[in-house]
Amino acid sequence: MPRASKPKSPRRGNRKTIPDLPCQFPGCGRTFKTASGLTRHVRAYHDNPTEIAGPSTMPFDNPSPSNGSSSQPSPLRDSPMPAWEPHSSTPPASVAEGNGPENHWRRIYHPFLTGRPCDENGVYLPAGEPPQPRHDLALDEWDPYEDLVQFRLADFAFRKAQISGSNIDELLEIWALDKLKSDEPAPFANADHLYETIDATTLGDAPWKCLVTDPVSTAADAPEWARRSYEIWYRDPKVVVKNLLDNPDFNGLFDYAPYIEINPENKRRWSDFMSANFAWSHSDEIYKADNSTAGSDDLPAVLLARTRRLSRCPPAMSNTIQGDRKYDNDPAFRTFKRQLYHASWAAVLSSLKPGMTNPVVRRCPDGHFRRVIYDFGPFIADYPEQVLLAGIVQGWCTKCTAPAHDLDGSISTARTYESTEELITAFDGDAKTLWENYGINTDVIPFTTEFLRADIHEMLSPDLLHQLIKGTFKDHLVEWVGEYLSLTHEKAEAEKILDEIDRRIAAVPAFGGLRRFKQGRRFKQWTGDDSKALMKVYLPALKGLVPPEIIQTLSSFLDFCYLVRRQDFDEDTLDSIDAAVSTFHKRREFFRTAGVRPEGFSLPRQHSILHYCWDIKRFGAPYGVCSSITESRHITAVKKPWRCSSRFEALGQMLLTNQRLDKLAAARVDFEERGMLRPQFPALPDKINVDDDADEEAIDGPRVEGAVVLARTRERSYPSDPVDLGVHINVPQLSDLLRTYLNLDANANLDDIEHLSVFHSATASFYSPSDPSGIRGMKRERIRCTPSWRKHGPRRDCAFIVEDDAPGFSGMSVVRIRLLFSFTYNGVYHPCALVRWFKKVGTRPDPETGMWIVEPDIRYGSHFITIEHLDTILCAAHLIPVFGERNIPHDLRYTDSLDSFLSFHVNKYIDAHANEIAF
Structure with a gap:
């Protein structure tokens, strides 16, 4: 289409601008100096294609509190939802988005723990009462910064550009030379002044604390590990939770009460954590123990443990105790490490204990205060960490009592703290019997025993990344294919087939977001993203080179994987997941009969797929409680702070870096909420590109x-x-x-x-x-x-x-x-x-x-x-x-x-x- 001729643009310095043209898109607070800038922004970020027919996508109304006059039977159950009407004081069911009446979902909120707004003294507010302002600061109050320039410079230098202290000094020196012309100072005197200003920020402040253990023994003949003290660095979880709740960035993304979604056929759907059984059942338990908690908000904290070390600085980021190699096989040292691990968790989380019984008043993302009851929700951990947390023997399941030699057999029950205690009592604490026959490590008492409503076996969440993607797929099935080829072909021929598989993978056509394997699978350091990418292209590369039974086995497993990676699960989806598990178990028998797995399939990570339907009902979509959450934060929280450190005794420097980043982020959110700072957006795309x-x-x-x-x-x-x-x-x-x-x-x-x-x-x-x-x-x-x-x-x-x-x-x-x-x-x-x-x-x-x-x-x-x-x-x-x-x-x-x-x-x-x- 030929374009109409346009007059030449004036020189940039003479361009006329219209100050602060606002974006009209709901929720976007960005403003622009020119109309063309606004147009480019709208086209790039707010394309508005025709919406599908059906109800508009609107947030659900907050549930109203129950009057608590009578006990209402819970609709929670693992079988299909029965017909059930909410308590009379619960609001009418809301209709979720959908294509037609058959897809309409309505929410039934918990009738008692409803997350009702209150004032800062815990007195409930009338319905519709707006929240009080977060603070009385003036719109030009930048404290602790002097003005916008100071904050922008600190944020740019420390967070975005990550400029070293010496380079900040040089930059400020140049800036000061320029300011001498007008007899004005630079924004900061030096790098230390910049750091001190960031440290003075009170928003988002959660200082690091240190617990120091007493030596186990002071005897001269005691082993070195027993005569040492150990440091546990942590942030007070009560302060961290308070800061998270008071973050307006989460407004509109936060559920204040458990809910259940059903459709007109009374079929249930699980998606977010608050739509699942865990939050509902714990709310029932809280209200049953003390009905004065009606109207409160059950706040399950998601816990996470990750045994990971930096390759250059193992001691700095390890959550496992390191000793001399001569103690590696010392049973006393191993027991000490396990016990210290649990004692550390108990000590760090102890500040939450009072709030697990009596509600505490906290401001929430929408600006309202609510009476909050602390709780422990899912615990995200890889299998070795789960073994340590649950106090079981390696090779056993953390969730059921299936014997280690036959994990997928039919003889098992749910593992609970109560059942473990009963077994210990029944066998008079016989450690050998409990270890060998029941997979119980009597040396470990899980830290959860010190907290209300906390059972570590119930809390442990599914882990898509390590159980399915890196575990069952990459470490098991892909390796078994190689082992099968080695068993059925001469070494040279097997390697030729593996090379052919690699060439096929490298020849896969391009697709958006698909990682290309230029040399197939031949590289040493596999990441979770590499394994995910291989899952997408591996199956067709094998066809014609291995027996159909292997292709079918992988196909059934991939079907299971993609089913459990979905965002929403209805009862039909759960049935499909069960069917995929059954099919996979039947088809993998080929690897047993072919001699690849003659000993069977008692593999804890692979066994975990049997528990996924139960876990989905308890916690919602597995992607919401996957260890990939920590993988995505590893670079920003660990690697980059390590690079910014002096590398000498780097732990304290890394913790301080993280603390300053949190303060800068909290300050930015506050300034944006008060309209003093434009919301942060990625750079607009270049017109040419x-x-x-x-x-x-x-x-x-x-x-x-x-x-x-x-x-x-x-x-x-x-x-x-x-x-x-x-x-x-x-x-x-x-x-x-x-x-x-x-x-x-x-x-x-x-x-x-x-x-x-x-x-x-x-x-x-x-x-x-x-x-x-x-x-x-x-x-x-x-x-x-x-x-x-x-x-x-x-x-x-x-x-x-x-x-x-x-x-x-x-x-x-x-x-x-x-x-x-x-x-x-x-x-x-x-x-x-x-x-x-x-x-x-x-x-x-x-x-x-x-x-x-x-x-x-x-x-x-x-x-x-x-x-x-x-x-x-x-x-x-x-x-x-x-x-x-x-x-x-x-x-x-x-x-x-x-x-x-x-x-x-x-x-x-x-x-x-x-x-x-x-x-």
């Missing part, structure tokens, strides 16, 4: 099932005439295809087509809460069709096209984008895609991989190609070749894979969204 955005990203937009729009910048190197464009892209029939698309006669004139423009990408926005997404569950991915991609040749992505209302892939097809373009015809705008079609092979997914297989749709000796409106495209699709039994060429590039094979798997494991639509 607007088409080079990330291939996928989470977006904070309204819910849509799917909306595809072309890039904002057209490509100028293409002809604007249909005939010339067809010749340019080597599709001479483009004009005929346009006539077909417009329902014109075969000889109709196309002169009325105007503003024909070509684009190299389009963005698809869709609802996918199970993937990394915005707070409304929205995700955006880029579909590319470009003749040159990162100097590796053309990239022409595939996409799903919706054809009818049949479920899953039965109602869709896959196409490959040949051209993205738009034009105007008779005044109507047409965003389109020129696509090559694939057709399904068979009427159901492949029985081995569980994926649909497609092949190019060849008609009359050539690819079937059409023009489709973008509204028919749902999102990007990922195809992986059916490699077969032959080896692929060594020089095959991943950019050529879609042109080099006859059939392809429709990869339903590429992400959670594909898994939910391509079944």
Whole structure:
């Protein structure tokens, strides 16, 4: 589309600006100096595609308090929800978002612990009473900073740029030289002055404290570890929780009462933690013990332990005690370490004890005060840490009493603190019997025994990362495939097959967010992200090289993995999870009969999948209580502070760095809430590079099932005439295809087509809460069709096209984008895609991989190609070749894979969204 000529822009220094143009998007407080800046911001961050029909996405009303006049039977149960009406004082059930009446979900809030607002003295407020202001500070009160410049400089130098102290001194010295011209001082005198100002911030202040143990023995002949004192560094959890609750950044993202979601068929759904059984049952227990707690808010604290050390500084970040190697096998030293570990947890958490019985008044993210009762919620830990926490023997299950030699057998009951005590009493504390027959370590008393409503066996949460992704998949199944090849082939032949698998993995076509394995799996340091990426592409690479039984085993496990990684779980989903577990257990027997696992499958991490349905009912979506939460914070909380330290006795420096970062973050939130500082946003995309955005990203937009729009910048190197464009892209029939698309006669004139423009990408926005997404569950991915991609040749992505209302892939097809373009015809705008079609092979997914297989749709000796409106495209699709039994060429590039094979798997494991639509 030719652009109208514009007058030349004035020089930048003379540009007129309109001060503080606000963004009108709800919840966005950003302002701009120019109208163009505001326009770019809105286009980049607040794209508003047409919303789906149905109720609007509105937050649920806060539950009202119960009058507590009578005891209401709890609707909580693990079986399907019975018909149940909430207590009369509980508000009418709210209707959640959905597509139709059959998908409407309503919430039933806990009738007694309702999180009712009160004043700072704990007196309940009338309904609708607004919260009191957080403070009486003036809008220009920057304390402890003098002004905006001081805060911005401190935040930039310490948090964003992480400038060293010496470089800060040099920067301030240069700044002071410039300020001498006007006889004014620099914002700070030196780096120490900057640090002292940050330290003076009271918001977010949770000082580090240190517990020092007394030596176990002072005898001269006692071992060294017994004569030493040990330091436990911590922050008072009561202060940390208070600061978290008083953070307005969490407003709108916080549930103040447990709830249960049901649909009109009385089927239940589990999603967030507060929708699950744990919070509801503990609220029942609290109210039953003391009905004066009515109206309070049960606040389960999520605990987390991570045994991880820095490679260069082991002692600095270790939560395990290190001694001389000669004590490694000393039973007394091992027992001491376990007992000190639990004593440390008990001491650190002791400040929460009073608030676990009597409510304490705390300000919440919405500004209201509430009476809060502290509680212990899920405990996130990897299996070795779980063993230590639960006081059991390595190789046993922390949640059930299944014997270590037959973990998946049918003889087991739930492990609880009470049942453990009964066994210890029954056997008179016989440590050997309890260790060997019941997996109980009598030397360890879990720290939870000192706290109300705390049972460590109930608290331990599922761990997707270490139990499933890195554990069962990478460390078990992938390794077993290699072992099978070694058992059934000569060494040289087995290595050739493994090399072929690696080449196939490296040849997988590109997709947004997919990590490429350039050399296959041949690298030493595997991360959780590497294992996740391998899960997406591993199965098709094996087909044709290993027996179908192995493919089916991995397929059933991947089905289980993707089911439990979802955001929402209804009763049908839980049934599907149980079925996937049963299928996996049957199919993995092939590895036993093949000699890979002759001893069976008593593997604690793999055994844990039996408990996932129960855990989902207790804690909600497993992704919310996964150890990947700590993995994502490891760099900012550990690695970067370590690099900023002097490396000598670095622990104290690292703790101080974290404390200062927290204070800067708290100050920024406060200044933003008072309107003194613009909200923090990522930098706007450069106008020139607007088409080079990330291939996928989470977006904070309204819910849509799917909306595809072309890039904002057209490509100028293409002809604007249909005939010339067809010749340019080597599709001479483009004009005929346009006539077909417009329902014109075969000889109709196309002169009325105007503003024909070509684009190299389009963005698809869709609802996918199970993937990394915005707070409304929205995700955006880029579909590319470009003749040159990162100097590796053309990239022409595939996409799903919706054809009818049949479920899953039965109602869709896959196409490959040949051209993205738009034009105007008779005044109507047409965003389109020129696509090559694939057709399904068979009427159901492949029985081995569980994926649909497609092949190019060849008609009359050539690819079937059409023009489709973008509204028919749902999102990007990922195809992986059916490699077969032959080896692929060594020089095959991943950019050529879609042109080099006859059939392809429709990869339903590429992400959670594909898994939910391509079944």
